[in-house]
Amino acid sequence: MLKPASYATPVEKLLFYAGWLFTALVLAFLIAPILAVMPLSFNAEPYFSYPMPGLSLQWYRDFFTNERWIGSLFLSLKLAVTVTLLATMLGTMAALGLARAKLPFRTVIFGLLLLPMIVPVIIVAVAVFMFYGYLNLIGTFTGLVLAHTALATPFVVITVTSTLTGFDWTLQRAAQGLGATPAFTFQKVILPLIIPGVVTGALFAFVTSFDEVVVALFLASAEQRTLPKQMFSGIREQISPTITAAATFQVVLSICLLVGTELLRRRSERLRGISS
Amino acid sequence: MLQSAANGIELKRQLAASERKGHIRATLLILPLLLFILVTFAAPVVLLLTKAVYDPSIADTLPRTAAALKDWDGKDLPDEAAFAALVQDLKKVKEDNTAAFVGKRLNYEIPGVRSKVISSTNKAAAITEAPFKEKLISADKLWGDKLIWTKIKQAAQPVTDYYVLRSLDLERDADGNVTSVAKSQAIYLTVLGRTFYISALVTVITLLLAYPVAMMLAHAPMKLASILLIFVLVPFWTSLLVRTTAWFVLLQDNGPVNDFIQYLNLSDGPWKLIFSRFGTVTAMVHIQLPFTLLPIYAVMKGISPNYVRAARSLGGGPFYSFFRIYLPMTLPGIGAGCLLTFILCLGYYITPALVGGASDQMVSGVIASAMNQENNWGKASALSAILLIATLVLFFVYNRLVGIDKVKLG
Incomplete structure (x- = not known):
């Protein structure tokens, strides 16, 4: 419907084109801030303004060579990968269990497992700071892993659960009827069908940890700089244009992940026979 | 006859046994995550809440x-x-x-x-x-x-109600009666009011921006719509901190937005964009817009154009058909999108902290400073309890309206 409907009155036609103009402006508002920051990361001068006097890769050099930044990038990657493995395993298992519709207290358990996604993150940060203090987990890698995994699991539970809606459980019974062990059935029948949901959940878990800043601000020690924490203090304390390079790097990473999930979603729908 | 009845009982028993086995297997699958969440998340939050009313x-x-x-x-x-x-x-x-x-x-x-x-x-x-x-x-x-x-x-x-009362600008006088605190100390109701006000404002603005866009996209050709949706999904997938950083850079006194204003000769000096209410609300609207838009879009996709066509052919005018036919059908999407945005806005911390001024701080910011600057755990806990209750009540409504199972991502 790129043209107004044939029965449209003149006023409607006007509104229709105004609607597209409005849409263009809103979409520009959504994407412009992200696009506007990217070129600034190539600025030769340490200013945040256009027109840029020249181009330079110095902020990227700083990002990839300065121990503060590259160290924070590696810490965040290590943390996010650990969280992803743990959250995906726990979340997938729970989602498989929750797929049993007649399970007693199913809704209550489901709600409880989704709570970390709902509770405002500052409350999680403060609560975890107090509680992990008693367990001597503040300033430790383990503490960050546990807190981030708790925040990440709801996304895995949701994505795997949505792949399991409409899942044909007779396939499982057929496999077992033919003599397959439960482990073999899972590996050869169930997993290949739910793998798109599992991987999407894993990507969400990765992003949750990789982008998380509030819990890290409370829980990490002064030397434990995750990338978002480093960016946060980079903005608060000494504004260096390196943050624009870091931001650009993260935007590119999220676009890659977005493309990844979109491809997986299509594959999942094809596998389950849902045509889009 | 007798034998088949016996078989029936036997079959029932076997069925029950296999059902039970299934339940046990499902429970064993859920148990690890359940325990994990209870220990790493639920226990800390409960401890935090007790600190709001317990100070020995x-x-x-x-x-x-x-x-x-x-x-x-x-x-x-x-x-x-x-x-x-x-x-x-x-x-x-x-x-x-x-x-x-x-x-x-x-x-x-x-x-x-x-x-x-x-x-x-x-x-x-x-x-x-x-x-x-x-x-x-x-x-x-x-x-x-x-x-x-x-x-x-x-x-x-x-066991004390001191912290909870103080979070509502109340205290007990010498006789133990609840009274308002002195004007100079009354700050928390203002912060709570501001949190709700900013959240409501952001929700309304995102709705006004999102509704027409969702409508155009939902009824555009499939190919075009999926390309244009990228403009919504890229910000959606970009981290909140990165988007806040972008606004922080753009809104600087000598940043691109002020450059543009100067270029248009709108003003002599730079506009005060950063560390202001305007900056906070703009950045929050930008971040929340996809959350409001996507549920509305999803509902609109499912509305057949035949309804409006029928209304028009039966003589309904364009505005009448929109307000009486189309708009009511999109209400579930509006409810879901707005409620989600409002709930998420209540908990905003990073954006007001980086882009807002001192008078734009929301409850989360006050909780953080109660912890970091004042080291007053009781106050942080009481304010957290109030924020948590508000969030959970609204989420309960969301669950009733949309269904927690229906939460979709991406």
Whole structure:
């Protein structure tokens, strides 16, 4: 419907084109801030303004060579990968269990497992700071892993659960009827069908940890700089244009992940026979 | 006949057994995550909430005084026994090096008494014999004031409503009645009100921006719509911190937006965009817009254009058809999108902290500064409890309206 409907009155036609103009402006508002920051990361001068006097890769050099930044990038990657493995395993298992519709207290358990996604993150940060203090987990890698995994699991539970809606459980019974062990059935029948949901959940878990800043601000020690924490203090304390390079790097990473999930979603729908 | 009945019972039994086995297997699958969430997440939050109403610091540090004041009627100064008990307690406090805690806690009740309390612990060490009352009052006039004793008696209750009341700008007076705090100390209702106001404002703006866009996209050709949706999904997938950073850079006094304003000759000097309400709301609208838009879009996709066509062919005008036919059908999407945005806005911390000014801080920011700057855990806990209750109530509504199972990502 790129043209107004044939029965449209003149006023409607006007509104229709105004609607597209409005849409263009809103979409520009959504994407412009992200696009506007990217070129600034190539600025030769340490200013945040256009027109840029020249181009330079110095902020990227700083990002990839300065121990503060590259160290924070590696810490965040290590943390996010650990969280992803743990959250995906726990979340997938729970989602498989929750797929049993007649399970007693199913809704209550489901709600409880989704709570970390709902509770405002500052409350999680403060609560975890107090509680992990008693367990001597503040300033430790383990503490960050546990807190981030708790925040990440709801996304895995949701994505795997949505792949399991409409899942044909007779396939499982057929496999077992033919003599397959439960482990073999899972590996050869169930997993290949739910793998798109599992991987999407894993990507969400990765992003949750990789982008998380509030819990890290409370829980990490002064030397434990995750990338978002480093960016946060980079903005608060000494504004260096390196943050624009870091931001650009993260935007590119999220676009890659977005493309990844979109491809997986299509594959999942094809596998389950849902045509889009 | 008899045999088949027996078989039926046998079959039922087997069915029940296999059902039970399935339940057990499902439970075993859920159990690891359930335990994990209970230990790493639920237990900390519950502990936090108890700290909002449970503070044994005075009962622990001044136990004798607490006991001596139990039967005090609060009319006159307490008797000699209470003073003797306090001197004993203060000596112990000095010994244990906990004077700073006692001072801090009593300072919440009566601002400015911290140093007096701490110096009293030093002076109490010199008081070895009766009359304790006279000597303590001459050591510091503070103890000749009935108010401090009333407050010690109130604070000696380990279970206290002090922090929750203070979060609502209330306190208990000398008689134990709930009253409003002095104007100069009343700040939290303002913060709570501001949090709700900003959240509502952002929700309304995102709805006004999202609705027409969702409508155009939902009825555009499939190919075009999926390309245009990228403009919504890329920001959706970009981290909140990165988007806040983008706005932080753009809104600088000499940043691109002000450059543009100068270029258009709209103003002589730079506009105050960063550290302002305008900056906070703009950045929050930008971040929340996809959350409001996507549920509305999803609902609109499912509405057949035949309804509006039918309305039009039956003589309904364009506005009548829109408001009576189309709009009501999109209400579930509007409800879901707006509620989600409102709930998420209530918990905003990073964006107001980086882009907002001092008068744009929301509840989360005040909780953070209660923890980091004031080290006042009771206050942080009470404010957290209020924020949590508001969030959970709204989420309960969301669950009723949309269904928690229907939460979709991406």
